Amino acid sequence: KAGVTQTPRYLIKTRGQQVTLSCSPISGHRSVSWYQQTPGQGLQFLFEYFSETQRNKGNFPGRFSGRQFSNSRSEMNVSTLELGDSALYLCASSLWSYTEAFFGQGTRLTVV
């Protein structure tokens, strides 16, 4: 069974640009969550999607958004990038909420 796939693995963007990250969950999983990982803040929850609906949102500005498609694949978008957005962005999928969440390898975003 294939794991959670995130693309791209690495990304370098310039301040002010926008970026879209992609996540393909484990087949059959309907819940997809996104997290930001930085050395200073650790792992922080961004948002969760379930059956194409956002069910939970963390404490991030509106520049961070996401969506989920009917096949459960999810994308997150960050607009007007800031230097502080440099981080590892992780996607996790689970069959339902409240069940084991499995993470992808992450997308390393560097904003210069």
Place this chain on the structure above:
Amino acid sequence: GESVGLHLPTLSVQEGDNSIINCAYSNSASDYFIWYKQESGKGPQFIIDIRSNMDKRQGQRVTVLLNKTVKHLSLQIAATQPGDSAVYFCAENYNQGGKLIFGQGTELSVKP
């Protein structure tokens, strides 16, 4: 604010010894907990989970203990191996769907 804290940021053990990683959680309403292992350059890897109606759960070489009275979680690794060297995170979920609140992490170093 929300927090799941780890008592020890670093832990060094001898190969073959048992390891114990501790975690304190702040929300008494939390009812689902997960331990993750993260190796350098990789996403967090699911190790074991436990629900609040249990005090103990065992996996392969790992045991998670939950003490709801003092809001404490621990991960025990038996016969620690060099391959166990990684950062370990505990995470809690409290009635917020797929939102996990992560601790700061403990770095486990296994000496041969």
